[in-house]
Amino acid sequence: MIPFLDPIVPYFPILAYGLVTLFVCLYGAFSSIEFGSALLLVSPWPVVDVTVVRRYLNPIWEATNVFLIFALVGTVMFFPAAIPAASVAVFPTMMTALIFFALRAMGILGLMYYGSVSEWFKYIFAIGSAGAPLLLSNVYVFILSGIAVVLPTTALASVMWFVVLVTLIFISISFFIYFAPKSPYHGDLRRVHVFSGAAYLLSSLLLSDLIPGISTLGVWVLNVLVFVLVVASLSLAEYERRLMSFVSAMLADIVLIAGLSALRYPYIAFPMVSASSVFTSPLMFEYMLLVVPFGLLITVPALIWFYSMYARAIR
Amino acid sequence: MNDMIPQFIHARAFMGMALGFHIIFALLGVGLPFMVSLLEFLGVYKKDEDYRRTARRMTFAMSVLFVTGALSGTVMSFLFSLLWPHFAALANTLVGLPFVMEGFAFMVEAVFLGIYVYSWDRLSPWKHWLCSIPLALGSFTSAFLITIVNSFMNDPQGFQMINGIATDIQPFTVMFNHATWYEVSHSILAYYLTTAAGLATLSAIFLLRPSIRREHERARYYKKITATMMTISFILATLVIVAGDLSGKYIAQYEPIKFAASESIFDTVGNAPLKLGGYISHDQVQYALELPGVLSWLAFGHSDAIVKGLNAFDQSQWPPLYIHYFLDIMVLIGFYLFLVPLAFLILYGIKRSIAFSHAMILAIVWGGPFAFLSVEMGWMFTEIGRQPYIIRGIMTTAQAVTESQDVVTFMWIFPLIYVALFIVTVGILYQHYRRPMDQVSVAHEL
Numbered sequence: 157m158i159p160f161l162d163p164i165v166p167y168f169p170i171l172a173y174g175l176v177t178l179f180v181c182l183y184g185a186f187s188s189i190e191f192g193s194a195l196l197l198v199s200p201w202p203v204v205d206v207t208v209v210r211r212y213l214n215p216i217w218e219a220t221n222v223f224l225i226f227a228l229v230g231t232v233m234f235f236p237a238a239i240p241a242a243s244v245a246v247f248p249t250m251m252t253a254l255i256f257f258a259l260r261a262m263g264i265l266g267l268m269y270y271g272s273v274s275e276w277f278k279y280i281f282a283i284g285s286a287g288a289p290l291l292l293s294n295v296y297v298f299i300l301s302g303i304a305v306v307l308p309t310t311a312l313a314s315v316m317w318f319v320v321l322v323t324l325i326f327i328s329i330s331f332f333i334y335f336a337p338k339s340p341y342h343g344d345l346r347r348v349h350v351f352s353g354a355a356y357l358l359s360s361l362l363l364s365d366l367i368p369g370i371s372t373l374g375v376w377v378l379n380v381l382v383f384v385l386v387v388a389s390l391s392l393a394e395y396e397r398r399l400m401s402f403v404s405a406m407l408a409d410i411v412l413i414a415g416l417s418a419l420r421y422p423y424i425a426f427p428m429v430s431a432s433s434v435f436t437s438p439l440m441f442e443y444m445l446l447v448v449p450f451g452l453l454i455t456v457p458a459l460i461w462f463y464s465m466y467a468r469a470i471r
Numbered sequence: 472m473n474d475m476i477p478q479f480i481h482a483r484a485f486m487g488m489a490l491g492f493h494i495i496f497a498l499l500g501v502g503l504p505f506m507v508s509l510l511e512f513l514g515v516y517k518k519d520e521d522y523r524r525t526a527r528r529m530t531f532a533m534s535v536l537f538v539t540g541a542l543s544g545t546v547m548s549f550l551f552s553l554l555w556p557h558f559a560a561l562a563n564t565l566v567g568l569p570f571v572m573e574g575f576a577f578m579v580e581a582v583f584l585g586i587y588v589y590s591w592d593r594l595s596p597w598k599h600w601l602c603s604i605p606l607a608l609g610s611f612t613s614a615f616l617i618t619i620v621n622s623f624m625n626d627p628q629g630f631q632m633i634n635g636i637a638t639d640i641q642p643f644t645v646m647f648n649h650a651t652w653y654e655v656s657h658s659i660l661a662y663y664l665t666t667a668a669g670l671a672t673l674s675a676i677f678l679l680r681p682s683i684r685r686e687h688e689r690a691r692y693y694k695k696i697t698a699t700m701m702t703i704s705f706i707l708a709t710l711v712i713v714a715g716d717l718s719g720k721y722i723a724q725y726e727p728i729k730f731a732a733s734e735s736i737f738d739t740v741g742n743a744p745l746k747l748g749g750y751i752s753h754d755q756v757q758y759a760l761e762l763p764g765v766l767s768w769l770a771f772g773h774s775d776a777i778v779k780g781l782n783a784f785d786q787s788q789w790p791p792l793y794i795h796y797f798l799d800i801m802v803l804i805g806f807y808l809f810l811v812p813l814a815f816l817i818l819y820g821i822k823r824s825i826a827f828s829h830a831m832i833l834a835i836v837w838g839g840p841f842a843f844l845s846v847e848m849g850w851m852f853t854e855i856g857r858q859p860y861i862i863r864g865i866m867t868t869a870q871a872v873t874e875s876q877d878v879v880t881f882m883w884i885f886p887l888i889y890v891a892l893f894i895v896t897v898g899i900l901y902q903h904y905r906r907p908m909d910q911v912s913v914a915h916e917l
Binding site: 216218219221222224225226228229230232233234236237239240243244247248250251254255257258259261262264265266268269270436437439440441443444447448450451454455458459461462465466 | 531534535537538539541542545546548549551552553556557559560561563564565567568570571572573574575577578579581582583584585586589590593605637640642873874875877878881884885888889891892895896898899902903
């Protein structure tokens, strides 16, 4: 054991839970841009141009995908004893999600690298990009309620699907309002932004009401925070603070995911599996914990350089 | 029918298919950054636009293959826990460290791939080349750490199993076991070699086109790239053979059942013969070319050395005997990939026109596909050769498998998805590379 970490050993499970939640939040916020853009591409009325989506996706999506890997690696490495029971419960859900991820990859390939963009690739990209997060949200439903579903056959799963779809559109539109201010569809984007924000508020209220066994006061505080951030996003867009509007939309999503996870703690799958009962060996966690700052020391500056280079280019 | 086949056989078939698909893209994900970096370095250092343009053109392939590789890699990482939950529950407490480190290595690779692709016209040539170094290092480290996990499965050490629970864990002994350096060096060098052979194939294909052979400038360009790749292939093939020999010695010492099965040695003997080829029937190998004493010499350094036969072990512990074929094919191709560049370089030194004769170009063209086949054979040898264990001596494959009843359903769906993904990937690369270099605009290159 590493002596200077001894005082925090009892807090290892919550630390691990927090790290996994952080990566889920980052993935939820950043991936919503690209998942949502796929839906916008096939909307019945044009709101975003395919060249704009290509321009965003090309350098960015690889970095976003890493957060999913970290969320998965964190979950299975920090809580290995949960795998045998949980993997059977979520097997069909995860496998179906992977099929949608494969479709999405085909869509990305077709959109970004094929000489001429075919309508087929747009639809494949959209189907994959809608299916993958919806199926992943079923895993989150399993964590929150202990009930594993593939299709939204429970009230919680149905509302979760709605929340996911609305989140994708809300964050994605906030981003494209910031990213493509000279787009001919800018006015339409603004209108959809308002509607998606309102829908997001309504659905997140419903969602927190359906989760069994969580603190009522906590839900109330969470809903107020989400409400403030969504309203801030809508207002800031009106006042041409487009970047801040986009950041607020992402924060609303991060607060919702992080808040629900915090309220669900200590359960990995309610009410059967708690974080401490399936936690890895503290020694192994110490080593993994030591790797994190070293890893971040290399990757965070690289990520900042990458995003700043990208931000300069789009300006 | 399905009820008669044990669940773990379905799961193995599924995993084998997924790994077989992923390894093609994973090896290119490791090899291409190294090759692109090397080519760009040559281009910048020698102020040679041919190399720089080639590096730039290969960047397109690197980006496309990254998409497919990232997807198949994501699927693999989920499959470990979904198909083999009992393995994951045990292994993750032991090899969690390399997995977490691999996450960061993958992040470095992904971020610097973005930077590298995005900054071709935004940074000076030297600065841009510098960006390729973390990209190549990230992919190398990623492969290194994942191979460590596999070496742990072959040679589990650094912990005690008490009542089915791993205790007294020494993370660095787990990571750096007897198999680690042999397996890592052999596999990663093989990925680089395969990439070099693949790039040689690609440029040699253009030299088969009469229209290109007639045009001096184009022919010069493709000959130059082919010669460069042949030189790199020769160096790498030599290193792969040395690493392969050392791996063989390791297997002989630490995994004697796998060694005996791979060489079809049934009875413990001194002066053991090396059996090349042949046909396995009723636990016997027939019609093989036998070289007396060579196996003992290769494995232990002298021809009288005793090699343990399969009969010295319980038959329930034997791996399938057909791994003999995998090893033979892998070794045969390894020597092909050594001899063709050697012949090319000798002929190139004597008379260039002979080095680029039709027969030689055809031999180079076949090198790429053979190299991929060789890597597949190598992994099949490693994985099937460890059966019936998933972690040798600790957990059998049957003990590790999921209880989910949906394995068979998805086992049939995923190959279809992978075929579609493969067609899209190859279609995009074909569309890009069928055009000779000078007909490709910069916009198409990236």
